[in-house]
Amino acid sequence: MTLAAAAPYGFLSPTGVEVSFLLVGLVTFAAALVTVTTKQLVHAALWLVVALGGLAVEYLLLTAEFIAWVQVLIYVGSVVVLLLFGLMLTKAPIGRSPDADSGNRWAALTVAVAAAATLVWVVVDAFRTQWIDLDAPQGTTAVTGAMLFQHWVLPFEALSVLLLAALVGAIVLSRKADAKADAKADAGTGGAESPADAAGPADKERQR
Amino acid sequence: MHLAYPAVLAVLLFCTGLYGVLARRNAILVLMSVELMLNAVNLNLVAFDVWLRDALHAGQALTLFTIAIAAAEIGIGLSIVLMVYRNRGTSDVDRLRDTAEATGPTGPAGPEDTAPDGAADATDPDATAAAQKAEATA
Secondary structure, three states: OOOOOOOOOOOHHHHHHHHHHHHHHHHHHHHHHHHHOOHHHHHHHHHHHHHHHHHHHHHOOOOOOOHHHHHHHHHHHHHHHHHHHHHHHOOOOOOOOOOOOOOOOHHHHHHHHHHHHHHHHHHHHOOOEEOOOOOOOOOHHHHHHHHHHHOHHHEEEEEEEHHHHHHHHHHHHOOOOOOOOOHHHHHHHHHHHOHHHOOHHHHHHHHH | EOOOHHHHHHHHOOOOOHHHHHEEEEEHHHHHHHHHHHHHHHHHHHHHHHHHHOOOOHHHHHHHHHHHHHHHHHHHHHHHHHHOOOOOOOOOOOOOOOOOOOOOOOOOHHHHOHHHHHHHHHHHHHHHHHHHHHHHOO
16 A cells, blocks of 8 residues: 555544554553652552553553453452552662662663664564554453454463463462461561561471 | 544554563563553554454453453452562562573673672662571571
């Protein structure tokens, strides 16, 4: 397809959906940048909420509404809460932590900028004459349910088994190897109530 | 909508996550950056599925599966990080160098094996106490 064939669309006359996508995309990208550069660990998790919520809005603009609500439910609802719990349980400092970035920051920046430049060039060169037709919604709940339970039932069930395995694995990993259930409960509440000495009760329990 | 908008946004988010994975020191921040990279891939899958108008909607199905697998991954990853923190007293990936190969011309028994640990212990009393606890309980 040449540029002339794409004449009904226009580079210089963006539609409202495109402008919305661009603005929300800028917010999402800025939030992602703050997430990977901020010195305050809890703020990183909270900016991650903004980035993931912005992506949910992008899914809505791409007419994939079911995926958008799944994104809000699972990512914003549970993954970020898990991350905040992880930060709390590992006694992450609340204020600014000067050693949040490792020493190879400049090498990482070089790699990331080079990868971004290469990929942006390739992607723009490949798809600059392609347009998404958003007239008919492609991801309504009815469509998603039909395709998920007609064509993708077997992967869906396999995925439920995988989630069960991950649940059991997480429990097995996070319980202590030789402690009893009450010792685990003691260590858990002690760590949550006294963050200054979260690792203390666990080790004392193990020494007994 | 121009296809380049979601594709370029996905590229930028992916490279942001790549920078975070390479540059962050806390293991939980590394996990956050991995989530950013997974979300960039999800955006690509949804955009190309809507563009191609696939009859099976393979892109959106794969996006749902990716989201579920990412939830499982974050659960397992956080439990691993918690176990490392409980045993070592730190979740900084830079300090977990037990299986690192010794670099430099001094050979495998060179001072690089012990120097980072010694320096970390000398500068950080928390790390010293945690290391002592870990040794006492091992």
